[in-house]
Amino acid sequence: MTRLLQSLLVSILLTLGVSTCLPLEGVAPPTTVVEDDESIRIATPTLSATIKKKGYVTGIAAGTFVDKKTGFHDPGFGLDIVDWIMEPGSDEAYREKLPSEMVYQFGNEYHGQRAKRSIEGPQICTQAKVLEPKVTTGKDFVAVEQSYAYTTAAPGKKTGSTWEQTIVFPEGKRYFFSSDRIHAKNDSEAMFLRIDMPGHVKHKEGDTFSQIYLSYIGLIPSKEFLVNFAPDEKFNYRRDAFAKLDKSPERMIRGYQLRDPKTGAAGPWLVGMTLDPTIVSEAWCHQRSYICFIQEMGERPIKAGETLSAAYIVGYFDSIEEMNEVYDTHRGAKDLRLTAAGYEWVK
Structure with missing residues (x-):
């Protein structure tokens, strides 16, 4: 088939709303967005991902985040998944x-010894059930925005705080940008938002990953995650504890190096970066039949009407050096917003 015919066929299929994996020789395939009542499926030249509208919602759906360079995908329950306030x-x-x-x-063993309580619920990922994401297609990116107003509250607290999430897939990158923000309806001396960042890891005796990387600790081999342990037993990050030791991290990068569970072949790193490390109050990395990558954002005084937000980069990297370079380019961002001109980081 000639390149001209291939180009014509791709154009016809896209006009009809049909996604295609037919690339032109020597030319990257076009970015496509296919949306139905259940989900939004995005394919760029470097990545593919699904955002669900129903069921287990928020962030990127489990197993759908594919690195086209290597063929690897995320092995957990999803990426940038949101819980309670x-x-x-x-x-x-x-x-x-x-x-x-x-x-x-x-x-x-699941939650450790530290006392915590929910201000507002439910847990969005499991209980919201239905979201209505909005897609924006720009010159060199695809973005998805979604939100949810919390419907339950602790005694003495109001319902209705709003969670908003912005996800941007920049053209040509093996990662996405994202942010989560809370518009608070309640006062709190130490409000925080709990999320999964980058996301939990399913495995059987370390078959899906070879090692963990935590920027505030270093490299951790998979053999450390063969037996369950509580989040505060080891590999736990607490902002207050690190501050007392004068060891506040320069970067907040957390993730794992993938490996093929069938062949053992090494894959890329899949990591989540929180671009302002001071926003993270606690970060878990523990084993509870899967590796639990929970992160808590904020835990500082807030008044009703104020906003809590954090910004991230999540995706695939070939080395820690590459992660650090990308992190430093965007360091300090606290939010991500769509604008008339495209998108911008908020610092």
Whole structure:
């Protein structure tokens, strides 16, 4: 088939709303967006990803984030997945008054010993059920915006704080940009948003990854994650604890090097970067039948009407040096916004 005919066929298929994997020889395939009632499927020359509208929502859907350079995909439950609005302290005094999705048990292997409680719920990823994402296609990017207003609250707290997420796929990159923000309806002495960043890792005795990288610790071999342990037992980051040791991290980069579970072949790094490390109050990396990559953003005083936000880069890299270079280019961003001209980082 000649290049002219290939080009004509691709144009016809895209006009009809049909995605195609037919590239022109020597030319990168076009970026496509296919949307239906269930999801938004995005394919760029370097990546493909799905954002779900129904079911387990927020962020990038599990197993759909594909690196076209290597063929690897994420091995977990999704990327940049969003939970509750929380604060330190126990809910035990009023736990019987809470809806079940807001009860927070601690003092166990799943959550560790530190007392925390939900201010507003439900857990968006599992309980929101339906979101209405909006797609924006720019000259050199595709963006998706989605939001949700929390519907349950602890005694004495209001409902209605709004979560907003912006995801941008820049052309030619093996990663996406994103941000999560909360428009608060409540005062709190230490409000934080809990998310999965980059996302949890499913594995059987370390078959899907060879090592973990935490910028505030270093490299950790997969053999450290063969037995369950609580989040505060090891590899835990607490902003206050590091500050006391004068060891606040220069960068907040967390992720893992993939490997093929069938062949053992090494793959790229899949990492999440929080571009202002001071926003992260706690970051888990522990084993609980899967590797739990929870991150908590904020944990500082906030008043009703104010906004809490954090900005990230999530995707594939060939080396730690490459991660650091990309991080430093965007260091300090606290939010990501779409504009009339495209998108911009907010510092």
